[in-house]
Structure formats: structure tokens, C-alpha cells
């Protein structure tokens with residue numbers, strides 16, 4: 228492992244502006260009401276700052292997805308939030324208690340303020356509805372005042388942002404490669420200019436080159452558009468490259484929470500050290516390609532995974 232990682236948490240807060248929270252999770256507990264019950268998220272507290280990438284790491288089954296779903300109120304019975312709070316600090320001012328939002332408020336909130344990208348784009352996208360129709364549907368629902376022309380233009384714009392040629396909007400998801408579909412999912416998550424994106428293993432199923440291209444794109448977009456990201460993966464070394472801060476989760480609890488720099492140089496918890504040592508490097512020298520752009524241009528946006 229190399230020591231050339233960029234100073235974590237240095238990038239989002241340009242100048243001397245102190246970090247400003249966009250999402251605060253306090254003492255969150257989630258239990259699956261099964262027999263026996265599973266206490267999947269235990270007293271989790273996290274703060275996501277505006278524009279930062281917060282990595283959430285931990286092995287399969289530690290509760291990462293349960294936490295992400297609960298934050299966005301996407302959890303379903305038998306999962307139940309038993310205590311805690313999730314507060315969204317809107318850039319327009321005002322705090323929203325997400326756990327208290329009624330259905331209609333929640334519907335308006337999701338995608339517009341906070342969007343989510345899941346691992347399997349194929350399960351999130353409808354394979355038999357064109358990309359354009361699915362993107363436009365989000366706009367029709369959330370921006371009813373937009374004209375047809377404006378909707379088309381916005382769809383083309385977000386596809387371009389994620390490195391997909393706008394002509395691809397006429398395709399159906401099943402006609403696209405896995406990487407392309409993930410890019411379309413990211414485009415959809417960007418449509419309404421959200422302040423937070425939760426990405427749950429968005430590139431895990433993809434091969435390494437395609438992963439690299441997409442991860443780079445996420446960094447570029449974050450720098451350009453300023454949204455904050457909760458990036459979930461079991462690949463802690465990958466998070467070292469991508470994240471500003473990292474939370475390490477073990478059996479439902481956050482056992483270490485610090486800047487990527489500190490976790491890289493001075494991991495305190497034995498489990499963090501195990502995760503760092505045991506995971507094979509997918510990306511070569513850590514920190515080499517994502518932040519510095521040192522990789523070959525073969526991972527140029529949208530081309531590597533074109534069919």
C-alpha cells in the first residue's frame with residue numbers, strides 16, 4: 228500500500244469555511260422483527276457534511292444496507308426503526324426530521340433532496356421501459372411545470388454528465404452493458420440536483436476497469452456539483468481512495484469513524500486493520516488512480532463499457 232493518498236477532508240470545504248452538516252444520524256437503532264429478532268443497526272451516529280464523500284465499510288451482513296435504507300425510509304417490515312433520529316439540513320434552510328415525514332412529504336423529498344443508487348441497476352431500472360421514459364418519469368412527477376422540451380434537455384444533460392451519449396436514452400436497459408446501466412442510474416439520481424446521494428455498492432458487480440471509470444466520474448461530479456455522498460462498500464481500501472471520511476461498521480455498530488487519511492495511516496480498531504490487510508487490492512497502488520487521475524485513459528467515461 229502506498230502513502231500517496233490525498234489529504235482527506237481537505238477537498239470539500241474550500242477555503243476556510245467550516246464543514247456544514249447536510250445529514251445527521253443520531254443513535255439510530257434498527258431491528259428486524261424476526262424470531263429471534265436481529266438488531267441490525269445499533270446506536271449509530273454519523274454526520275455527513277455538505278459536499279463530502281463519507282465511506283461506510285464493513286463485511287457482508289454488518290448492517291450497511293439496513294442503515295442506508297433506514298436513513299432514506301426505504302426499509303420495509305420486518306425492519307423497524309426502534310429509536311434515534313435522522314435530520315436533513317436543507318440548503319434552503321430548515322431541518323427535516325426524516326423519520327417523521329408523512330408519505331407525501333417523503334415522496335417529494337426522495338430523489339429531489341436525497342437520491343440513492345443501488346448495486347443492481349437492472350433491478351432498479353425497468354428493463355422494458357426506455358431510459359428516456361424512466362428519466363422523464365422522475366421529472367414529470369417532481370417537476371410538473373417542466374415542458375416536454377425542457378424534460379428532454381435535462382435528460383440529455385444528465386446523461387452527458389455521466390459520460391453516456393444522449394442518443395442512448397432511446398435504448399432499453401437490457402440493451403446496455405452493466406457499466407452503462409449504472410451510469411444511467413447515477414444520471415437518474417442526479418436529475419433533480421440532490422444534496423445527498425447514497426450509493427450502495429454501486430460498482431461491485433462491474434469489472435475493475437469499468438469500476439474505475441465510474442468511480443472517477445463520481446469524484447468529478449461531486450467536485451463539480453457539490454453533492455455529498457454516502458458510499459457503501461465492503462472494500463475498505465477502495466474507500467481510502469474515494470472518501471473524505473470513513474465509518475467502519477461491525478455487527479451493526481460503528482467501531483471507527485475518522486478521516487480517510489487517519490484510517491489509512493493509523494487505524495485504531497483491530498477490525499479496521501483486518502479489513503485493510505485482508506482485502507485484495509483491486510486497483511493497484513492505493514490512491515494512485517482515483518484522486519490523481521494516473522490511470523490509463525482506457526477508462527474514459529462511457530466508452531469502456533459501451534456495447
Ligand SMILES: Nc1ncnc2c1ncn2[C@@H]1O[C@H](COP(=O)(O)OP(=O)(O)OP(=O)(O)O)[C@@H](O)[C@H]1O
Pocket residue numbers: 259261265267285286287288289290291292293294305306461
Ligand atoms: N429481511 C430481513 N429479515 C431478517 N434479518 C435481516 C433481513 N435483512 C437483513 N437481515 C439481517 O440484518 C443484518 C444486516 O444486514 P444488511 O443487509 O444490512 O448487511 P450489509 O452489511 O448491507 O450486507 P451486504 O453487504 O451483504 O448487503 C444481517 O444479519 C442480516 O442477516
